[in-house]
Amino acid sequence: MKKNDYLERILAARVYDVAVETPLEIAPALSARTGSRVLLKREDMQPVFSFKLRGAYNKMVHLPAAVLKRGVIAASAGNHAQGVALAAQRLGCRATIVMPVTTPQIKIAAVKARGATVLLHGDSYDEAYTHARALGRRRRLAFVHPYDDPDVIAGQGTIAMEMLRQHPEPIHAIFVAIGGGGLISGIAAYVKRLRPEIKVIGVEPEDADAMYRSLQAGRRVKLAQVGLFADGVAVKLVGRETFRLCRELVDDVMLVNTDAICAAIKDVFEDTRVVLEPAGALAIAGLKAWAARSGARGRTLVAVASGANMNFDRLRFVAEEAELGEKREAILAVTIPERPGSFRAFCSLIGARNITEFNYRFADPQRAHVFVGVQVHDRKETDRLIRKLRRRGLKTLDFSDNELAKLHIRHTVGGHAPTVDDEILYRFEFPERPGALMRFLTAMRSGWNISLFHYRNHGADYGRVLVGMQVPAADKRKFRAFLAKVGYPFREETRNPAYKLFLG
Numbered sequence: 001m002k003k004n005d006y007l008e009r010i011l012a013a014r015v016y017d018v019a020v021e022t023p024l025e026i027a028p029a030l031s032a033r034t035g036s037r038v039l040l041k042r043e044d045m046q047p048v049f050s051f052k053l054r055g056a057y058n059k060m061v062h063l064p065a066a067v068l069k070r071g072v073i074a075a076s077a078g079n080h081a082q083g084v085a086l087a088a089q090r091l092g093c094r095a096t097i098v099m100p101v102t103t104p105q106i107k108i109a110a111v112k113a114r115g116a117t118v119l120l121h122g123d124s125y126d127e128a129y130t131h132a133r134a135l136g137r138r139r140r141l142a143f144v145h146p147y148d149d150p151d152v153i154a155g156q157g158t159i160a161m162e163m164l165r166q167h168p169e170p171i172h173a174i175f176v177a178i179g180g181g182g183l184i185s186g187i188a189a190y191v192k193r194l195r196p197e198i199k200v201i202g203v204e205p206e207d208a209d210a211m212y213r214s215l216q217a218g219r220r221v222k223l224a225q226v227g228l229f230a231d232g233v234a235v236k237l238v239g240r241e242t243f244r245l246c247r248e249l250v251d252d253v254m255l256v257n258t259d260a261i262c263a264a265i266k267d268v269f270e271d272t273r274v275v276l277e278p279a280g281a282l283a284i285a286g287l288k289a290w291a292a293r294s295g296a297r298g299r300t301l302v303a304v305a306s307g308a309n310m311n312f313d314r315l316r317f318v319a320e321e322a323e324l325g326e327k328r329e330a331i332l333a334v335t336i337p338e339r340p341g342s343f344r345a346f347c348s349l350i351g352a353r354n355i356t357e358f359n360y361r362f363a364d365p366q367r368a369h370v371f372v373g374v375q376v377h378d379r380k381e382t383d384r385l386i387r388k389l390r391r392r393g394l395k396t397l398d399f400s401d402n403e404l405a406k407l408h409i410r411h412t413v414g415g416h417a418p419t420v421d422d423e424i425l426y427r428f429e430f431p432e433r434p435g436a437l438m439r440f441l442t443a444m445r446s447g448w449n450i451s452l453f454h455y456r457n458h459g460a461d462y463g464r465v466l467v468g469m470q471v472p473a474a475d476k477r478k479f480r481a482f483l484a485k486v487g488y489p490f491r492e493e494t495r496n497p498a499y500k501l502f503l504g
Helices: 006-011 028-034 052-061 065-070 079-091 105-113 125-139 150-166 182-194 210-217 240-249 258-272 279-294 312-325 342-350 379-391 403-412 436-443 473-486 497-502
Strands: 024-026 037-042 072-075 095-099 117-120 173-177 199-205 252-256 300-305 329-337 355-362 367-375 395-398 423-431 449-457 462-470 490-492
Touching (some): 037 150, 079 105, 095 125, 105 117, 258 279, 329 342, 329 379, 329 497, 379 395, 403 497, 423 449
Parallel strands (some): 072 095, 173 199, 173 300
Antiparallel strands (some): 024 037, 329 395, 355 367, 423 462, 423 490, 449 462
8 A cells, every 4th residue: 555545545444443433413503603504523422532543543453463462652641642542452452651740630540541551751742752752662662653654644534534425515614623733634635535625724723833834834843832721732843744745735724812712612512512622622713713704604614523531620711711712701901080980980881791800909099990801792892892981081901812911910900019120020831740830940040039920720731820020131131041941931921011000
């Protein structure tokens, strides 16, 4: 069989010893909202609640018996690990899974329950991957790659085979989440051979867009950092073979933010009563963004619901962000006069709208700042409310898309610190493991004082941290060296208007 003949590989793929043919279901509410017929390919209904077992099993079942007897090894923080473990259980071979030390216990337990050996190594997938490859070479274990392998790609491609058989009528576009690229490569390879008129559109988070950047550059681009909310697609470098296939076969890549992903999770729940994981809802978020951008109506659009391994304690954050993602909550900062009756007048301007959050802080004898969340129907209503407030002379800032305001300021509104000199403000993502904060503090110079600290965890493998530090201008070069040394993803927020208004 030729390496590049993916149609033949997909038709010959062995997946149904462990996988099931998942339904292609209409999503009524999503269809009504987008004006097109939206169909969901329900890969969340697989035995491991993800499509990953298809590629893992197809790779392993094609290994020579002598190789399989020695055992397999893989690196994963979640769904691929469970797919390899289930495949090994079915094939009667040993499986070793290297997982980052930051992996939640629930995922470790799920892999162990399938009989696999779990080794914890490194803070990230990249470190776990490097260790797994080295260990595999030493022990002569076959490495099962999560995406950059023709047999893995072909296994995932069986999803497209099912879709086209389940819906032989016209399909305008299929939306697929992209991490390393294995899923979309398999789907595109099959679809473009049999139904080339169907658009295959990838979807990535804005903060984990390795494939988008690679396609733009015409070469594989390695990201320095990736956002971890959609951890199932948090890949810094896409595969060599998957990049080749995507460059040749994929029509477009949509980028969506965290709010849009949360809104998509809610949309699917309302249609199915199933809670997808962030990466599992990524394709739906992309479909909605594409429908809004193109204005297309009356089309048939398919999205792959790729996984439902959701951490329960992440649901609070998803619920908070979903309304923002749908533009059904406005986050506003309003400056009102500090005089009797002004607070009541402000509330009357808000009217009968449901207030989701309200923080008030005396600023000075002339004015006060109000941080308010208001339920609205759409972005147009937000714009009308802002114009109404401004016409009444109230300075109003829209923080609905301001990450600092949504993640931290709304929980820390408490007043200014006028005596704190040289304060700079940074957002960090700390790995959720013992010693993360101490590593941060140890790397700091002893002369830098922490003047503000706010931590939030959303059930992910990392915590979101807001830190204010007093760093003299003369130390800026040393501070940049500190950021490089500590190695955590960061973003400076010193000039953010939400900080200036409420805390600076």
